[in-house]
């Protein structure tokens with residue numbers, strides 16, 4: 090198989106570059122045709138790789154690309170999940186090369202989606218091709234690649250509920266996370282959940298001259314800032330009543346185990362150009378970004394932000410606020426607690442409206458499963474060292490949904506790095522990582538099939 094991989098490396102990369110040229114931004118309706126075109130591209134590639142029953146499954150939103158290869162119904166079935174949509178590329182001016190004109194520089198592919206998730210998802214399509222061409226597909230495989238992950242996967246749950254039979258399998262395999270470093274492979278064993286809110290604060294019923302009214306009526310931006318600031322105390326604990334009620338505390342042993350993963354605070358600060366880090370007292374940076382819940386403002390606006398100065402007390406102020414959740418918080422519970430709290434702290438001088446956006450549940454995946462062991466063995470063979478299990482701070486809400494709807498655990502075999510700048514300008518993915526994925530995935534299939542017997 091390795092011979093086939095090296096013989097076809099350039100074509101594998103070029104195909105990925107072709108897909109990266111299609112701007113499949115799910116958040117912006119302007120790119121609708123491009124998102125649909127990406128689904129077609131993918132369906133074509135799955136067919137060429139040897140998949141049967143390839144189908145572009147319509148949903149109320151963007152379609153799900155399906156394909157399968159059933160070698161023998163008595164063998165286990167791996168369900169591969171990924172997403173072909175990408176985040177918006179804004180701000181364009183901060184890219185060193187255009188986001189949808191991929192370039193390879195210093196061994197890395199630069200483009201929106203290079204890592205999240207086109208590059209990582211395409212490793213599976215190519216790994217499948219490798220196994221097919223070498224008569225080495227040791228068990229069944231089903232692909233389910235969606236186009237709405239970056240906007241909350243609103244239609245995937247319905248698709249899963251309506252297609253239980255079609256999606257019948259034994260384990261979900263996903264490459265949409267990262268690893269610690271290229272020489273420190275790791276397997277993600279947890280993801281945070283999410284409650285995403287939007288708030289609107291209204292002061293006076295119209296914009297006012299700040300000289301005539303300033304000091305006498307509430308400025309909704311000032312009020313919103315105060316309200317937001319009050320949601321963390323001096324120890325950076327979140328002050329929403331009951332917010333931590335269901336948070337699962339880790340034992341000292343578990344925390345000590347976590348602390349063994351290599352991490353340099355100096356390198357971390359340096360990489361982000363930070364004078365210091367900041368976060369919840371009593372927890373390390375690794376813990377703050379994995380096993381602890383957070384509350385962050387993602388955007389805030391209102392008033393005058395044009396050229397020059399305008400003296401005005403705006404009528405309204407807005408913010409988008411997201412909370413990352415950990416077991417056993419639920420997005421429903423936290424959404425409710427946030428809403429109640431935000432309304433209760435609003436002074437009588439303003440009115441507030443709280444609107445929930447999407448949510449998702451946190452998840453922890455087992456490390457004692459056959460699938461995890463198979464993945465660990467595969468990494469060990471291609472990287473030469475045992476992978477470390479690590480809980481990640483990011484969210485893939487469908488992982489908890491697969492567990493609740495299909496009863497299936499996921500294995501999160503990520504090959505990206507935190508430094509790949511996903512969702513940021515100059516997103517990239519190492520050729521090393523792309524090729525390592527294509528080498529490691531067939532080994533997972535091999536060990537999983539063998540160890541399942």
Ligand code: BES
Nearest residue numbers: 205238239240241265266267481483484
């Ligand atoms: N692939 C990411 C999630 C991720 C990245 C998890 C790296 C772990 C490590 C995914 O595409 C993503 O961006 N998820 C969103 C949530 C979604 C509901 C918009 C996120 O985490 O913000």
Ligand code: MN
Nearest residue numbers: 205206238265
């Ligand atoms: Mn992703």
Ligand code: MN
Nearest residue numbers: 176205239512
């Ligand atoms: Mn993403």
